[in-house]
Amino acid sequence: MELNKLEILKIVRKQLAVDMNCSEEDFFKDGIVFCEAKSNEGRRMFDRQSPFLEVATMGNSTVVSVDRNILLKVKRLFEGKSRDDIFAAPFLFGHSLYYIPDGSKMKQSPCPDGFNFNIKEGKDIQELYETPGFENAIQYDINDPRPDVIAIYAMCNKRIVAMAGASEDSSKLWQIGVDVLPKYRNKGLATVLVSKLTTMIMERGIVPYYGVSSTNIASQCVAYRSGFSPAWMCTYKNTFDGMAPYESDVKINIIPKC
Structure with missing residues (x-):
């Protein structure tokens, strides 16, 4: 659909x-x-x-x-x-x-020379948990409430060098994340992987979406090159639980004292 x-x-x-x-x-x-x-x-x-x-x-x-x-x-x-x-x-x-994907901007790019792609779905994704370094793409946790549903990865010389994965954040929205090992960046791998994964998800009638920190320009570029357009913005965290990076330097007293 x-x-x-x-x-x-x-x-x-x-x-x-x-x-x-x-x-x-x-x-x-x-x-x-x-x-x-x-x-x-x-x-x-x-x-x-x-x-x-x-x-x-x-x-x-x-x-x-x-x-x-x-x-x-x-x-x-x-x-x-x-x-x-x-x-x-x-x-x-x-x-x-x-x-979110914009059909008027989406296009499929060819696989860069020297790489081959593989796909794993469902429980088979757990085999990829043995390969560290792709924390943005997969959860590395079989009990995560947002389970991994699809992962597509690029290999070079029998080594996984880039990966895009989708987590089932809700019944209608699956979030895409991507990682490329430093040595293999700027070769178009992230864009190709995200584009292919987006198409696979949309073919199932599910909405793929792509989240990125407002400071991560490189990842935002991947979103644009993959045919995505900005849809919403939200805050990431608050300081009330004492986990803010400058908690010891700045105190905001909003929570009522017991």
Whole structure:
């Protein structure tokens, strides 16, 4: 089943609404939308910090999903702020950009000379766990709540040198990740692998998506070359659980003291 970009965006909005406990229409609104965070059935099974706070935008509204015990404090801080100001809040860190395939830009590139491709699916992917160095492509965990479903890898001289994998983040969205060993970069392997994997996923009627840190320019280039377009942005983590990289230097007191 082939999905066009509008259909894909609709599926994404529906999934984000489940993840953030808001409505699909909230992403079309102007300004800020606040919603109480909940672990809804069907959400993407990422680890959740406690307290939980995540901010996302698809280009219009800024949706803020936050645990009840800090909702009012966060709302008072964010009200009247611009989207840029909210994403720059000192108790948030890390921005993730997410891309979806754009059929008008997608194309299949030939395999570079000297490499051959192989595919593994389902439990067969566990055989690849014996080969380290591809942590962005596969989970290396048979019990991960977002299981690996497909992996396509490039070999050179009987060695795995590049790999793209997809995790089943939800029933409708599979996330693509890719790794290329340093010696074999800038040969087009990442683009070829991501493009081939994207086609395989879409043929199953599933939406592939590609996530990348806002600072990872090289990975963003792979997304563009593979025919992906940006669809949404969200924060990566908050500082409330004491795991921020500068926790010992900066303290943000939002959580009520016992």
